[in-house]
Each structure stands twice: as C-alpha cells, then as structure tokens.
Amino acid sequence: MHRIDCPWCGTRDEAEFQYQGDATATRPAPDAAEADFFDYVYSRDNPKGWHIEWWHHVGGCRQWVKVVRNTMTHEIHATGGPQSKLSVPKPSGSRLR
Amino acid sequence: MTNSHRMSTGGVRIDRNKTVMFRFDGKTYQGFHGDTLASALLANGVKLMGRSFKYHRPRGCLTAGSEEPNAIVELRTGARREPNTRATIAELYDGLEAHSQNRYPSLKFDIQSVNQLLSPFLTAGFYYKTFMWPASFWEPVYEKIIRKSAGLGRAAVESDPDSYEHSHTHCDVLVVGAGPAGLAAALSAGRTGARVLLVEEQAEPGGMVSPLLDVIDDLPAADWVEQSLANLEAMENVTVRLRTTLFGYYDHNVLAALERVSDHLSEPEDDQPRQRMWTIRAKQVVLACGSHERMMAFDNNDKPGVMLAGAVRLFVERYGVAPGKRVVICTNNDDAYKTAASLKQAGVEVTAIVDARGELSPAAARAREQGLRVDSGFVPCKAIGHQQVSSVSIQRRDGSGREVLACDCLAISGGYSPDVHLVSQTGVAPIWRDDILGFVPDMPIRQERSSGACMGTFDLAGCLTEGHAAGRDAAKKAGVKVGRATKAPSAPTEELAAPVAVWRCPGNGKAFVDFQNDVTAKDIQLAHQEGFVSVEHVKRYTTLGMATDQGKTSNVTGIALLAEARGEPIPDVGTTRFRPPYSPVAIGAFAGHERGKEFQPVRRTAMHECGEKLGAVFVEAGQWLRPQYYPKSGEGVMESIYREARQVRETAGICDVSTLGKIEIFGPDSGEFLNRLYINGWKMLAPGKARYGLMLREDGYVMDDGTTSRLADDHYFMTTTTANAARVLAHMDHAAQVLWPDLDVHFCSATEQWCGVAVAGPNARKILAAAFGSALDMSDENLPFMGVRSFDWNGARARIFRISFSGELAFEVNVPWTYGEAMWDAIWEAGRDHGLIPYGTEALSVLRIEKGHVAGNELDGRTTAADMGLGKMMSSKKPFIGQKLAGREGMIDDQRATLVGVKLKSGAQRLRGGAHLVADQNNANAETSLGWVTSVCDSPAVGCWIGLAYVRGGLAEHMGNTLFAENPIYAESPEVEICSPHFFDPKGERING
C-alpha cells in the first residue's frame, strides 16, 4: 500500500486517493488542432520506471496531487500541488531490480 | 493412554493446575491450559493427526509452529467451524472440538489411502496429464473427482457468528518476532524512547530459545524472557502484541498483521472480535522472524512419529510432552544436540544420534562424553512402521554399515532455513550461503534490517548482539536520538560447527520434500527429466511449495534437489518469490466490519422514514436508498408502478429527489467556469432562473446532465444525476485546480445541506400553495417555467425550482436537510384533498420515458450529445470541455445510432430493454443489429409498451419503419414501430398545468 505525501494534508494512505492517470499531458489551447486534443486524451506512454501521475486526494483536501512515482518499485520521489513543476529523477534513482 | 506421554515435570507454557477437556474426532481427551492441540494430542499418545493431500498417507505433526504442513485440522463445529488450521498453533481451551481432515470414513482407516498403490500414476504433473481429454469432461466430471479426493477441510455453511475488525497503528520501530533477537531489538529500541511495536505470532515470547539449557545475562533463558517481557510492557513507548502474525510487508513500509484476539477461547468475550487485522505504518522495521528447520528426504520420512528435532525439543520444554519414549535423532548440524540434551534432561531415552558429518563436531564430542551414542557419518534411509514409526534403518552415506534402530520417535534436523519470507515480499532477493546451507536476505530495499536466525545467525550470543544493534539502528534511522551506547544482553559463546549438505538420503521409495502437497524427491527429478528446468516452472508443475504453508519446511530442499538434477550450484537455481500472506488469513479478517449490511455505507435521505411509513420498497442507487415504488396492499409491482405514473398525470405525486448531486458554486468567474464545463451557455442566464445543462468528457462523449440555477450574479447551484455526483465534483476539481487555476471560482458539495422533493401533476401548484400559504407567491408570474425562488418557511430557508422531468406542471422544493420530514409532512397534508400520491423511481422512469427524456440507461458513456438528440445545444460561440473531440469524424457520422422511440406493435406481449433491433428476424446477429433498446415501459399514457432506443441512422432513416426487437435470452422477437421519442404531449403544453 502506498503512502502519499499530500502537499497540504501530509502523508496519507493510498486509500484516501483516487488515481487519475498521467500528469505529463497538458491540455492544448481551445483553438488547437483536433490531433493535439487526440494526443492529450489518448496518447500515453506506459513507462517502466519513473512517471508523473495525478492522485486526487478525494478523501482529504480534494486537491489534485502530482506524484513522481516509479511504476516498477512504487517508490515516490516527490509530490506537489496541482500547479507544481516536478520532474523525474535522473537514472540510478532506484535500487530495486 | 491418557497423558501417557506427559512428563511429570517441565513445560514452561502449561499450567498443570488447570486441566482442559477437549475432543478430537469425537473422542474426549485431557490437556492443560497452555497446550496447543498438537501438544495435547501428543501428550495423550496420539500421533496420527491427518491424512496427506494426494496419497492420503497417515501423518502426524512435523513441527511445533505455524509452518506445520501435516497436522491440518478443522476446529470447532457448526457456524464456527474453521477448516485447514494447524494443530501446532491452535491453543487448547475447555470444550475445544477438532476433527481431522481429508479422510473417509475415519482417520485410522482411510479408503483413499489406496491412492498410494496408484502412486506410480500420481506423480508430478499427474493432473495435467490425466485429466486432459475430453475437454467437455473438465468441469462436470474431472473437477468433481479432483475436488472430492483432494479436498481439504470443510468451510462452515452457516454465516460466521463472530466479528472481525480492522485497526490502524503507526510506530518508529516495528520488531517482528519475540525470540532472543527480537526481544533484544525491542529492548534496545525501547530504551531510546522510540515508539516500538513488537509482534509475536505465538502466545508467549522466547522463540527457539531453550528455557532451561540456555543462559542469558546469567539467568536461565526462561527467566530472562519473562523479565524482558515485563520490562517491555513497563515502557510506555513500547507495545507488545502476542498471538499476532505479521503476514504482509507492503510498499512504503506499510505492513499487515493478524491478531488472534479470541481464537484461544471457545467464544469471543464481551463484544470482542475473534480476530483483528492491523495495518501498521512503520518508519523502520527489525525482522527477527527466526528460521525453519528442514526435513531430510529419506524413504517414508512422513511416518507419524518422524518430527523435526527442534520441534521435539519445543514439545519437551514448552509443554512437558515427550513425543516418544525412545528417540533416535538424525542430524547434519549441531542444533540437534540441544534436542538431545533437552531429552536427556527430561529423562527420555535417546537411542542414538545419527550425524551425517564424518568428523565429530565439538557438540557431538560432548554428547559422546556424556554417554550418548553418536553414529557419525550416518544418515537415515528408511522409516519403518505401520501407522507410525517403530524403527529406522540408518547407513553410512556410501551405503555401508546398514543398521536398524528401534524408536517411537525419529527427530530429524536437516539444517535451518532462515525465514526470508517477509523480506522477500519487499523485493529483496535471497542469496545462498554455503556455510550455513541456507538463503539469507540481500541488502535491504525498504527501511528494514534482519537480525538473528532469519539473517543466518544461529548462535544465541550472536542473535542477542545482532538484535540489540538492529533495535538501536532502527530507532536512530527513525529519527530518534538514541543516546549513549547500551549493553547488549549476553549469552555464553558457543562454537557451532558447519552443517553438511544432506538432501536425498539413499533409497528408492517415497521420500517426501513438500509434505502438505505430497511432493517427493522423485517428482522433482521427474519434472526435470520432462524438461522443467526453471525453479518457477518446477514449482507449478510439481506444486512444490504451493500449499498453504508456502513450503516453509520444503522449499530449500526442493531447490537443492533441482540443483542436483541440473548439475549446477544452488545459487544458479535461485528461489521462487514469496507473496503475502505469510500464513493463511481468514477472509473474515480481511472483510472486518465490511460484510452483510455493512459491506459498504448506506446513505439515507432525510425523508427516508416518510417513505417507509407509506410502505415504500427501497432500491439501492449507488450507496443511497431510494423509494422504488409504493405498493398498496394486494398490489403487484407493475400495478403499483403504473398506478403511480397514471395518477401523477391525473392529479399529483410527490417524489423524494434528495439524492441528486448538488454543488454550490461561487465567485466572479462562475459563469465562465460553467461555460467551459457545459456544452451550452451560462453567462446570460438571469439570476432566479434555471437551465438544463449537458457536460461532456474531454473525449467528446456525454458525462452527465442536470439543471443548474443562477441564484445571484456570482452564485450558481448545480445539480447532477445521483450516479455521477462524485465524478462530476472530481471533474470540477480538475478543471478548477489543474486546467484553469486563474478562474476565481469556488465550489463545494451541498448534496446533504438540501433535501428535495419533486411535486408533479396538474394539482401541483394548488398543493404547494396550500402548503406554503403566504410564504410564497406560487403564481405563474412570480414563478414561471424554469424560475427559481428562495423563501422563508417557518424560519427555514427554502428554495423552489419550477422544473419538470415528468412533463407535468412540476416543482422541486429544497429545504435544509433536517427539515426534510417536516416539509414532506406539510406537503402531504396539503395534498390530501388534491389526490396527492407518493411515487418512486420506477414511476419517475415511466414518466420520463413517455416524455423521451434520457437517464442513466441512455447515458452509457458511449453516447454523444447528438446521439441523444441534443446536438443543437452545443454552443459554437465558446470553447468547452469535449468540444474538439466531439467533432471527430466518427462522432458526427450520420450512421451513428441515435435516440428514437419504439412502440410495440399489437399482438406482441411485451418489450424488453437490451433487445437488439434488426430488420430481418431470421437474420439477427451482431452484424445485422441496427441498434438496441435502452428503456421500456407499458405506458399508461400512451396505452401500449413503448421504449427508448438507439438506432443507426436514427429517425432520419427509420421513422415509421417496422423493426424486430430481437431478444435471444427470452427467445422473443416482437415487431416494433420506430417513432419520435416524445410519445406524450409532444408540444410540452402540460408543464403549464
């Protein structure tokens, strides 16, 4: 079970959160091409390793929390608010094989 | 035979003043308080405790702990019957009733033990090879045969009368296991002031320490253990939980443990649960879970009376039970000499110690000095006896010097495997150590460290030093100021000579490796011969280590035998992965309170009892309970539903609509925010007016609909469908926080601030005017269609919305939640003279189908606004979520299935939802399907069965056509006419009353 550091509430159990998917996709401007919206909605990497995800703290402050998480090891590198700028750590961040 | 094997003294865990009566397979026995079922049976000379899984061979207990593979029994009777429990950890209580499993008709004479004669056919992969053809036999024939013969215990048929609960805790340092290493760790961590939790599976601490032979801090170990426990319990920052098994080590140092609160009692006392499941969040963990002794693989090594040497010692020391009167010990290591010493001290005859090592170790030499017979360089090759062991034949490893030794108990030690189960759950790979012949954990990945026997440290002094250091290290890494170094508990140093590898002893018979799944040494060799090389494949093919004990006593031997077959060193074979739970956990413990009616929370509206009083039948709508219909006495379901629908159109009805999601929206940018959420426009909506809104997901499909009102310039009030309330709120959180944080808009749920009723029908205005009196002007001028008014009603703030789902003159009234009953009663009383009736969700559905209004059945996540006939609502003057992708080619294709009405043609009996519409009833399949029926009713207003449906090409192509509503489940295919979905009052005149 994950423990996620909500930037507002502090570290909470995964059970309080709803996973909301890829946080690296940015919504295109309203006048952008249909293809851009298509990519925004459907095109997803499925990274083995570090990923940036949304975890909605629905059982707490209701913030959309950005989480840098390793999909292999479940390690969490960093968390931030909905507008935070987070990036994945450089390689060799994990000891798990 | 009563207590024939109980010694006159000894047994640190039993209380000889408290006798306990219990029954096993219907026979009454006597034991002592503190016994386990296994120790009490042994004390009574009962060695036969079960039948094996596949061959139905007689089995006795092999171990004295939770790793037990053989003595698997059913405990208790009736609703409390619990199958597959281990007699070695079942604590005795007065009146305990236990039954052996997997035998018929009796344990001593089991008919299926003829399986042994078939054993040449029951080898590895037997089931895969035998039950292959024909495939049609898999379920009806083979499965039944397999289940019957391989059956374990029987689960109780009645529902469990006991309760289970969950509990949560946090700590700086979690110590797993209260053997010498664990106690030392808990003491050292506790002294730093850290919050320490010590969990121990057994009812008492001490682990494998020998209470009388071992000495710690110059005290007999039993005294030291008792004193340590008292010291720990005296520390406010330390919690000790006995009878608590740590069974899962999960991500982020979250661990799970099962506390057996009442399993040692016949019934839980005083509202206590039977078991309690703990979720533990530990900053640091000290694993001190010990090790598991291994068997040697020799012929008939499963005869009752053949036991692990460590277990024999525990039965003597803990329970004062001599498992035999003449014991032969076979070993490949020094630990078995402790068993010999213990037996000797207790006055049990040790016939011989058969030591596989050619050279005398110091321990062996000491034993010989004390007059014990030590046969060095010998191994056991066959256990002999009918239903239990009566002698053992031994020989040199080269096959010479064969000799038969009489015994009634054969104590075997094939070496110790560090218990790497839990650490392996964290992803740490076990690594092989040749010097101890066991796997130990590699470097930690999580915040944990192993100490003592589970780290491969088997001498007592080493365990204490390591545990002490681990406890301090854990506290320090948890951020506790640990202060000056403290002294570790000490024990006399002992020199342990290295063990020698003994995997398969000479012989051609059945030499068991995995006792619980009946896997023999030959099975492993056979699997290898047949091409199974990977340890994971061999595990699945032979079922080695796949039983409920997860191979605690067998895995290492199995791996070693595979290595031998492959001709490779053990590390190259590797281990299989351990997974939670460490030992079996009852489903009830996982469920906790969440079972039956408490499976999930129930939400009740403020007017729930008003519905109850009027005889409502309730239906679950998500977590909510809603009145579904209000049958009068003698009335059937459909009769009731259609009566309610008819009467709403004739006079008036009242319906509880409190479950609709309600969201209050504030801020100067509220209008802009709604513009971006909904497909239609909101900025021009005047305060005091409501509007129907439809929102899409970003992919262009419809997400939800509802009515939203503007209460003031910067204050809107949104309603959502009952089903989508939570989803819409999350969607809005995303929009406000992630997409457009610059918008000054704020919102929260008000679903339970306001409860609501819909009052619909020609008499609705009259009724509400009578109910509200002078509090509200109900005139058309003051409250026009889609108008919203706030008013004070007897000191409560109320809101009224003139909106209609039924197509009748209708209003929705909201009052604060706690006034719900009062409001209902007031309207009910006012409606008495105007034919007011209550109506439920079914009648509501009939009314909306007659009007062609979409609901959940039509909003299935695959429909566009245009599919629902609402394409024109999509504004082109502003951007909104889903706009772009709703314009995709496939989304605007005129061949999409769009909303139509269907009318059952006369002659047919009824229409059913889910039917597929086809043009040719003789050619109905997935390709020829033109669409499907979503909602149906036998409309009182239209006078026949009608329905809503999606049809390719919609009304433009099919208006007036006749299609077939194909329903292969009921073998029906009635003719229907395609028509407008606005069946009733298509001009919408009735909303004016």
Add this chain to the structure above:
Amino acid sequence: MADFKPLHPLGNLDELVEKHSFFGPGSAAITIGVRKSVECAQLFAGNGNQAKIAKKLNFDSSTGKATETKGFTALPIAPGQWILISKNSAPGFADGVAKSINGLGYLSQQSDSRICLRVSGPKARELMSRGCRLDLHESHSGAGFCAQTVMAQIGVILHQLDDNPTYELYLYAGFARSFFHWLSHSAAQFGCDIEIISNQIKR
C-alpha cells in the same frame, strides 16, 4: 399544519439514547456524544485573498490546526477553505462572518449537511484507531489537531478538542446512521455510553 421542526439525521435522539443507553462490558470506557445541531458554514477565500481573510478573521491558515475565535472554531480543510463552526450554535452566524470579510471570500451554508459526533473516554484513542488511518498518538497530534480523512469508508472531518483526548467527527448527514452503527459496534468492546450534547459548546 404539520410540525415544522428540524429532525436530527440520527432520528429522535432521546430514543437513540434510550436504545443504546449502555452497552458492552464493565463500566463505559467510551462515551459517544451526539451534538444536537451544528451551525456551520464553509468559507472560501477568493483568489489571492487567503492571507487577507486569515488576518481579518484572526486565524492562521496553516494546515492541520483548528483556530478558536470568539464566535466560532475554524477548521482548515483545503488551501483557502475552512469549515467555521459557531460556538453557541447561533443560526445565521455566517451572515456576520460574510459581512466582516467584505467580499474577500464566499460562504456556503452547511449547517444541515453534517452531523457531529463526539468521542471521549479513556479508550477514545483506541476506538479511533479502529477506523482512522491517521497517527493520533500524543506525540503526533494534540488538542486542536484537525484533518479530513476517511473512517469506515466514510469521509470525516476530525477535530481533537483536548489531550484527554476528546475527538469530534463531522460527517455528511446521509451517512449518519451507517457511521453511528459502525462506531457504536466498534465501541461495544470497551463499554459505551451515548449522550446528547446541547447546542452550547463548553470548552
């Protein structure tokens, strides 16, 4: 004309007390108090006004800590959002607050949306651990601690009143009976008493 009186979401409280007056073994180590009514509102700071509102109303905007003012208790529940609970259950107290913040924020009337249960007694902390995933150890949370979390699958706002400890739990009215059922069931092993707490809050 029917009686136009509010009804607690747990129903008639006198009957509730009667029904549950005492259950469990020995003497009650838990008391569950049911607040008769809760006068409360949710306050949102307008964009950029969070600090200004906190200053104006004299409470700090930090997380996890309740602020007591003269008229109400403020429980921070999200960035720029507080639940304000009137101390003397004064109806319409939110209007006064709205006036004093003068357009810096917005108030949503929530007095009916939630019920308040008070958990006290020597075993209060242990009872809370049966459902609460938060660390309520005294080293971690003391008087004034507050948090939004989930207990028994139901969202709650938790407020620790004192170091005894005493907790108040606010939860949505629709869940009232379900939650009360779970709480009283879990409390039975400790011995549990039910009491009604009048509107005047004594702190």
